[in-house]
Amino acid sequence: MSPLATQLELNSLYCERGERVLMQNVNQCLEGGQGLRIAGANGSGKTTLLRMVSGLTTDFSGDIRWNGRSTRDLGALFRAQLCYLGHAPGVKSALTPIENLQWWQAMNGSSAATADGVSVGNPQQGTDLEERALAVFGLAPYSQMPCARLSAGQQRRVALARLVLSQHALWVLDEPFTAIDQDGVVVLEKMFDEHLIRGGMIVLTTHQPLRSERMLTLDLDAHRTEAGGIDEARSL
Amino acid sequence: MANWQWFHRLGSPKWLLAKLDRWLPWLLGLGLLVLIVALVWGLAFVPPDYKQGNSFRIMYIHVPTAVVALAAYYVMAVAGAVAMIWRMKVADMVMRAIAPVGAALTFLALVTGAIWGKPTWGAYWVWQDARLTSMLILFFLYLGVMALYDAYNNRRNGNRAAAVVALAGTVNIPIIYKSVDWWSSLHQPASIKFTEQSAIASEMLQPLLLAIIGTYFVFAAMVILQLRLQIVLGEGRSNWLAEYATNKLR
Amino acid sequence: MTHPATMQSDNESMFRILHAIFQRDLRVYFRTRGAWLNPLIFVLLVITLFTLGIGPDVKQLALNATAIIWVVALLGIMLSLDALFRSDYEDGTLEQLLLSPRPLYFAIIGKVAAHWLVTGLPMLLASPLFALMLGIPISIVPLLALGLFLGSGILSFIGAIGAAVTVSLQTGGLLIALIILPLYVPVIIFGAGLLQYALEGWSVVAPLMMLSGLLCAAVVLAPLAIGAGLKISMDS
Numbered sequence: 001m002s003p004l005a006t007q008l009e010l011n012s013l014y015c016e017r018g019e020r021v022l023m024q025n026v027n028q029c030l031e032g033g034q035g036l037r038i039a040g041a042n043g044s045g046k047t048t049l050l051r052m053v054s055g056l057t058t059d060f061s062g063d064i065r066w067n068g069r070s071t072r073d074l075g076a077l078f079r080a081q082l083c084y085l086g087h088a089p090g091v092k093s094a095l096t097p098i099e100n101l102q103w104w105q106a107m108n109g110s111s112a113a114t115a116d117g118v119s120v121g122n123p124q125q126g127t128d129l130e131e132r133a134l135a136v137f138g139l140a141p142y143s144q145m146p147c148a149r150l151s152a153g154q155q156r157r158v159a160l161a162r163l164v165l166s167q168h169a170l171w172v173l174d175e176p177f178t179a180i181d182q183d184g185v186v187v188l189e190k191m192f193d194e195h196l197i198r199g200g201m202i203v204l205t206t207h208q209p210l211r212s213e214r215m216l217t218l219d220l221d222a223h224r225t226e227a228g229g230i231d232e233a234r235s236l
Numbered sequence: 237m238a239n240w241q242w243f244h245r246l247g248s249p250k251w252l253l254a255k256l257d258r259w260l261p262w263l264l265g266l267g268l269l270v271l272i273v274a275l276v277w278g279l280a281f282v283p284p285d286y287k288q289g290n291s292f293r294i295m296y297i298h299v300p301t302a303v304v305a306l307a308a309y310y311v312m313a314v315a316g317a318v319a320m321i322w323r324m325k326v327a328d329m330v331m332r333a334i335a336p337v338g339a340a341l342t343f344l345a346l347v348t349g350a351i352w353g354k355p356t357w358g359a360y361w362v363w364q365d366a367r368l369t370s371m372l373i374l375f376f377l378y379l380g381v382m383a384l385y386d387a388y389n390n391r392r393n394g395n396r397a398a399a400v401v402a403l404a405g406t407v408n409i410p411i412i413y414k415s416v417d418w419w420s421s422l423h424q425p426a427s428i429k430f431t432e433q434s435a436i437a438s439e440m441l442q443p444l445l446l447a448i449i450g451t452y453f454v455f456a457a458m459v460i461l462q463l464r465l466q467i468v469l470g471e472g473r474s475n476w477l478a479e480y481a482t483n484k485l486r
Numbered sequence: 487m488t489h490p491a492t493m494q495s496d497n498e499s500m501f502r503i504l505h506a507i508f509q510r511d512l513r514v515y516f517r518t519r520g521a522w523l524n525p526l527i528f529v530l531l532v533i534t535l536f537t538l539g540i541g542p543d544v545k546q547l548a549l550n551a552t553a554i555i556w557v558v559a560l561l562g563i564m565l566s567l568d569a570l571f572r573s574d575y576e577d578g579t580l581e582q583l584l585l586s587p588r589p590l591y592f593a594i595i596g597k598v599a600a601h602w603l604v605t606g607l608p609m610l611l612a613s614p615l616f617a618l619m620l621g622i623p624i625s626i627v628p629l630l631a632l633g634l635f636l637g638s639g640i641l642s643f644i645g646a647i648g649a650a651v652t653v654s655l656q657t658g659g660l661l662i663a664l665i666i667l668p669l670y671v672p673v674i675i676f677g678a679g680l681l682q683y684a685l686e687g688w689s690v691v692a693p694l695m696m697l698s699g700l701l702c703a704a705v706v707l708a709p710l711a712i713g714a715g716l717k718i719s720m721d722s
Contacts, residue, residue: 057722380668383665
């Protein structure tokens with residue numbers, strides 16, 4: 001992990017959905033080594049904000065900057081730094097946990113994985129990395145079993161195992177603790193700490209109390225307004 | 237930079253709505269005037285065709301609607317492309333405004349084509365005519381685009397999705413036309429056509445060109461009517477719209 | 487930390503993602519039997535219905551055989567396309583695909599090519615059966631098979647545009663048909679034309695060239711529209 005300073009800026013984000021203003025004037029700056037927890041009531045736009053940061057949602061105004069440059073302009077360069085985990089785990093139920101990690105590595109993996117001799121398509125060799133990642137979340141015994149036969153919590157763990165492989169600077173996690181038991185929570189919190197100590201960044205939503213003092217909080221309830229007129233400047 | 241000012245202003249619904257209100261009566265008036273002159277000329281003053289008698293005169297409605305309906309699809313796709321490339325809100329709306337007007341014109345072209353077919357071929361619909369068959373497919377293309385944006389709850393995404401399909405359709409239209417042409421020649425070598433370029437006399441052609449120009453103007457006016465509706469629907473809650481409406485009513 | 491500079495060269499990156507997605511989808515298809523079997527059963531079933539409607543007279547059947555085969559194959563492929571992105575959309579893997587730093591264009595080619603293989607290949611292999619059922623002379627079967635294989639490729643790539651723009655909607659199936667069937671016109675004309683030419687004993691070069699040309703154009707151009715459609719479907 002290089003000590004290069006990284007920075008994520010949210011500049012006067014404004015977003016409306018249907019007939020109401022979802023959020024306005026959202027400003028936040030995040031440095032490498034800091035986490036951001038997005039708080040707010042149900043329907044306050046937590047998931048929407050995460051999707052805005054990741055680039056999936058584009059219907060908002062204001063800008064999101066990574067190291068001073070707009071993430072929209074950076075495109076693939078920004079996505080190369082981003083590991084996103086949404087509501088759905090992003091796990092193919094017909095495939096085994098190992099295979100799921102393999103295709104994900106092929107799409108997101110760093111060059112380090114190739115250097116280690118990891119090649120997609122050959123399940124016989126180079127699954128060490130993936131096996132180790134699964135073991136971290138206690139999935140080693142299930143690594144060759146189709147995910148359809150795993151429980152919801154285990155499928156979430158398969159998704160979380162990506163974080164072990166992840167070399168991305170920015171983790172964007174939507175409710176990572178959902179369906180995770182006590183042991184899993186401990187493992188995950190430890191991973192978050194390590195990632196932050198390495199200089200990474202985390203943006204997440206959760207109802208789980210987090211102990212880390214590296215976590216900032218952004219409360220979306222404070223950025224909501226009652227349904228009203230949209231000011232003129234916005235609509236131009 | 238100064239040259240691009242108009243382009244940026246086009247992107248502003250507020251500026252555009254005021255302009256549209258000003259353009260509409262002129263376009264509609266001019267279009268109707270040109271169209272009436274062309275139709276009276278074509279229907280009453282052009283001599284009858286030596287083969288088709290008077291039945292060819294429906295050409296003065298059929299050909300302009302068909303020409304403009306095809307062009308409209310391309311304008312719609314260009315608007316869709318502009319919307320996608322420059323993320324221009326208004327271009328989405330233009331695309332959506334054109335679709336129903338273009339579909340209506342295509343329908344008109346199909347109906348007049350069928351009416352023309354009866355005295356010419358003895359049947360309302362003859363598949364051998366590649367142009368009419370292509371028009372039918374164009375009609376379906378329009379309906380597909382409209383069905384798609386109707387299916388979306390989110391206006392913006394519905395418009396963008398419809399733009400993608402319209403663009404795909406644009407690439408496909410020349411291929412469809414060529415393939416239908418090939419198909420009709422496969423099934424009947426000497427295909428019957430309403431008009432052959434060489435056969436059309438210039439005295440018949442002049443009112444036709446005038447009718448096409450008139451149809452373009454009327455089309456533009458119809459699109460503006462639709463576009464105003466789209467702007468109001470899209471910007472429904474904006475303060476500027478309320479102000480604009482109050483000023484207008486005053 | 488991986489920085490853009492250490493990312494792999496573009497070439498490697500695009501083939502890696504194409505291959506990874508192609509292989510992943512093939513695995514999923516082979517583990518869910520319905521994916522490749524159902525379209526084939528559908529085609530056989532509808533051919534049977536046509537026969538029952540037209541009557542058992544082989545001459546009568548052979549007259550309509552070209553149209554029946556192509557319309558039925560087209561419907562079979564179109565119906566199977568509804569599922570192309572739907573499971574990815576629901577399990578969250580589509581988000582992962584869109585957020586990959588590697589080029590989406592090649593991921594889409596891999597994905598649609600896998601679909602083509604699992605729908606086109608069974609059609610190719612079953613074409614002697616189609617010929618038998620509809621009284622098409624056996625000497626034409628190779629051309630029928632080739633035509634169906636090329637045609638199913640075009641149908642898959644064009645149809646995937648419809649699947650991409652409707653994946654987030656509840657009313658998928660019928661809407662795809664409305665959007666996509668008009669675009670299928672050239673395929674059915676040249677596909678059925680190929681058979682007609684072969685039955686008449688004419689040179690089939692022209693329709694074959696047209697089908698191949700359409701396939702090339704579809705493979706190159708359709709992924710652009712599919713990618714745009716998927717991004718719109720994810721943007722909510």
